[in-house]
Amino acid sequence: MDMARYIGSKWRKTVAIRKNKYLTRFVPETARLTKTSLRRQLTRYRMVYVKPEYGRHGNGVMRVEKTSSGYRYQLGNTIRNFAAFDSLFKGITTATKRKRYLVQKGIHLLKHNGRFFDIRVMTQSPAPGKWVTTGMIGRVAAKRKIVTNYHNGGKIVTAERLLRPYTRKVSVKLALLSKLGVLAGRRMSAAFPGVRVIGLDVAIDKSLKPWLLEVNTAPDPYIFRKHPDPRIFRRIMRLARTYNR
Template structure:
């Protein structure tokens, strides 16, 4: 793949293809394919729940959650749920919603919940002032009730991951998981950096399923550092901002 000089990569499809080249990252990437009728039919029947998302987009805008159960189909966009008795009707409605825009279909991950609400995890990875990739922050994002995305700009609430994981894992297990997510984040940053050498920071959004398997939902090459300021402990925020300022000075 040709090396490109860019600090911000918008295409989720390109980012997915870059990560799939790394055998140590590939197992954590949900099945992701381009939007078309054949892929929709196969994936909704294989996985029962999928996400349909714009190839280019931010803040969870345009993300659709679709499900298939006992011959019926439904999808949710924002707070509205649409129900269908057949695949053709389901596809036609989705096709009108997607329109001419480029969309991807991704295997759905049934996220862990806290107080009945879905959550995922953001891992911040930055190039240090010494030029070394380092995981500098980790934070949970608790989705708003009734919404399918956890983004802060869509009403998600940033919380310490210990708060979200306390009913799922013990303290020692949480520490191990954090270390695993940090290591995964650094591998992702190094892999992205091979194709895009000007990248200085990434935000890796990770979903955990019931088996505690981490799934890479998305990699953001222009992550919002300010969500870390929502934590009571400001040490992560201070470090993230220090590295961010150093990167801008290079």
């Protein structure tokens, strides 16, 4: 990892992306975690994700819900129920060890064989000012897991295969994801000079709207080794050499 180009703060990256008016409509409401922000989002959406501001591979991500009998959160395979909001927030504060966390509107992801999935969009800058989306791949969560990350047990499946059961316009949907990747890359390099590659984590909801969950500035290219078209991985690695010299 090239630390000179690595932006760790999810909050700073979210703020940067939201400065593009077109991209803003695809960014779920996100705020720093406080008692007020959690209560507001749970009232508004009933389900949210609480994630560490600094962290990788989906570690520490919690799914928090307002239920008919109270509240519930899931962290890994652990599920805890609470009768009141105050006890929920106390439980979350304990689980997060008072580190900086964000709260984000929960997106009800589409499923593949009963498991949640999202799509990683790889976008690279072969030359200053030029961005191109070089690959897309789907990530399917492990059984009973809420995160799709490969390093957290997720399974790699092509984006085309994941979307095909939901729409006949797969190529149109993928073209939009490609466009979002390029726009996000431009915005990130404008906000953080030196950024030359991003991995965009995109959720697709039941209305087939894409949501930009997170921007990674040091994405793992090796998950694309799992793609059935070997040309995609070779292209990603070839472009990577242009900015890692």
